[in-house]
Amino acid sequence: MQLRHQSPNYYIRRRLLKNYPAVAGLAIILLATLVALLGYTVMPDDTPNANDGAIQLQKQLPGFKATMLRIRKNAEIEERSWLGELFFGQPTPYLLEPIAAYRLEDLKLYITPYGENTEKAYDLPGVVLALFIGDHQNSSFPNNQNVVVEGDVVRYLNVAGQEEQISRSELLQRFEEDHLEERYYLLGTDKSGRDMLSRLMYGARISLSIGLVSVLVSLLLGVTFGAMAGYFGGWTDNLIMWLMSVVWSIPGIMLVIAISLALQSRGVFVAFIAVGLTMWVDVARVVRGEILSIKEKLYIEAARAYGLNNRQIIWGHVLPNLAGSLIVIATANFAAAILLEAGLSFLGLSVQPPTPSWGIMIYEGYHAIGTQNSWHLVVFPAVAISLMVLSFNLLGNGLRDAFDPKTLIK
Incomplete structure (x- = not known):
C-alpha cells in the first residue's frame, strides 16, 4: 500500500487543533477581533468613543x-x-x-x-x-x-x-x-453614567490595534537587525548587540516618557511607537541566534555557490525557516503589548480620555475604590485584560508545541 505523504503544515495544524487550550485561546482572540472590526455597529452605544451617558446614572450595577x-x-x-x-x-x-x-x-x-x-x-x-x-x-x-x-x-x-x-x-x-x-x-455604568459594555468593546479595538501595530514594528526592526547581526557577524554583530543592550537597559516607561517629550505629544500614535520600540530587542535576539545556526547549513553554502547575493540568501532561504519561531514570539509579544499599553494608559501616557481603553477604565475604577457600587469598574476591564493576555499565551504555547519537529508526527 502506498503511503500518503503530508506537508509539514498539515501536521502543524493537526497538532495545534488537538491542543484544546490553544484552540480556546484562538477562539477568544477571533471573537475579540470580530468585535474590534465591527466596532460601533455592534456596540449598544454607537456614539464616538461610547461617550453617551448621564451623570445621574453613575456607577450603576450590572443589569x-x-x-x-x-x-x-x-x-x-x-x-x-x-x-x-x-x-x-x-x-x-x-x-x-x-x-x-x-x-x-x-x-x-x-x-x-x-x-x-x-x-x-x-x-x-x-x-x-x-x-x-x-x-x-x-x-x-x-x-x-x-x-x-x-x-x-x-x-x-x-x-x-x-x-x-x-x-x-x-x-x-x-x-x-x-x-x-x-x-x-448589561455590565452597568461607569462613574460618568456611560455604558460599561460599549466601552469594553471599544477598548478591545484599542488594545488589539496597538498590539498589532506594535508587533509589526517589533518584527520589522527585530528581524532586520537580528538578521544583519547573525548573518554578517564581526563588527556588525558587535555594534547591533551593543545597541540591543542599550535599549534593553532602558525601562519601557522611561522610553515612552522620552518619546512623548521628543514628540511633544501623548496618545495612540505615541503608544504605537513606544510599545513597538520596547519589544524589538526580543525578536532581534531570537532571530540572531537562529541565523547563527542556519547560516552554517549546507543549503546556505549551496546558495552561495550558486551565486546568490546576501539579500537573496537572507530573504529567500534564511528568514523562511524562522517563520515558526517568529509566529510564536509574535503571539507572546502581542500579549506583552496589551499589558504594556494598559499600564501606560493607567499612568496617563498612552490613550487619552474620553477614548475608552482598558487601562484608563481601571484607572477610573481605581479612584472609585471604597465608594458604593464601584467593584465592577475595576473587575470588568481587569478580566478583559487578563482573558486576552491568557488567550495569547495559550495560543503561543500551542504554536510552540505545534512547530516542535519532535511532536509533528505524533
Whole structure:
C-alpha cells in the first residue's frame, strides 16, 4: 500500500487543533477581533468613543435598567454612512435625561428626574424639535420666540432660521416614538453614567490595534537587525548587540516618557511607537541566534555557490525557516503589548480620555475604590485584560508545541 505523504503544515495544524487550550485561546482572540472590526455597529452605544451617558446614572450595577428622555439638540447632526459609523461612530442628536415618571398636559411635559422627588417642566416643542437659538428678524415670531402655537398647528423656526410647522398630534406622536427610550446596561455604568459594555468593546479595538501595530514594528526592526547581526557577524554583530543592550537597559516607561517629550505629544500614535520600540530587542535576539545556526547549513553554502547575493540568501532561504519561531514570539509579544499599553494608559501616557481603553477604565475604577457600587469598574476591564493576555499565551504555547519537529508526527 502506498503511503500518503503530508506537508509539514498539515501536521502543524493537526497538532495545534488537538491542543484544546490553544484552540480556546484562538477562539477568544477571533471573537475579540470580530468585535474590534465591527466596532460601533455592534456596540449598544454607537456614539464616538461610547461617550453617551448621564451623570445621574453613575456607577450603576450590572443589569440596571432606566427610562431615558431624549431631548433634541438645537443643531444639525450629520448622519454618517455605515462605513463612517463603523470607524468613527454616529454622533447623537439627543441629550439624555433619566426619568422616573412623566406626564403630559397640553404641550407641557412634566418629568420626575431619576433619583429625585420634584417635578421638572419642559415645553414639548423644545424636546422634540431642533430649534433656532438667538435673535432673529422674523416678525411672525414676536419677542424673539422660536415657537408659536396657533390652535392645532405649531409653527417654529428650525436651526437654520427657516419657518416650519407641525400639527399637535404629529408632535405628540414623534415624542412617544422617538424621545422615550428604555436602556438596559448589561455590565452597568461607569462613574460618568456611560455604558460599561460599549466601552469594553471599544477598548478591545484599542488594545488589539496597538498590539498589532506594535508587533509589526517589533518584527520589522527585530528581524532586520537580528538578521544583519547573525548573518554578517564581526563588527556588525558587535555594534547591533551593543545597541540591543542599550535599549534593553532602558525601562519601557522611561522610553515612552522620552518619546512623548521628543514628540511633544501623548496618545495612540505615541503608544504605537513606544510599545513597538520596547519589544524589538526580543525578536532581534531570537532571530540572531537562529541565523547563527542556519547560516552554517549546507543549503546556505549551496546558495552561495550558486551565486546568490546576501539579500537573496537572507530573504529567500534564511528568514523562511524562522517563520515558526517568529509566529510564536509574535503571539507572546502581542500579549506583552496589551499589558504594556494598559499600564501606560493607567499612568496617563498612552490613550487619552474620553477614548475608552482598558487601562484608563481601571484607572477610573481605581479612584472609585471604597465608594458604593464601584467593584465592577475595576473587575470588568481587569478580566478583559487578563482573558486576552491568557488567550495569547495559550495560543503561543500551542504554536510552540505545534512547530516542535519532535511532536509533528505524533
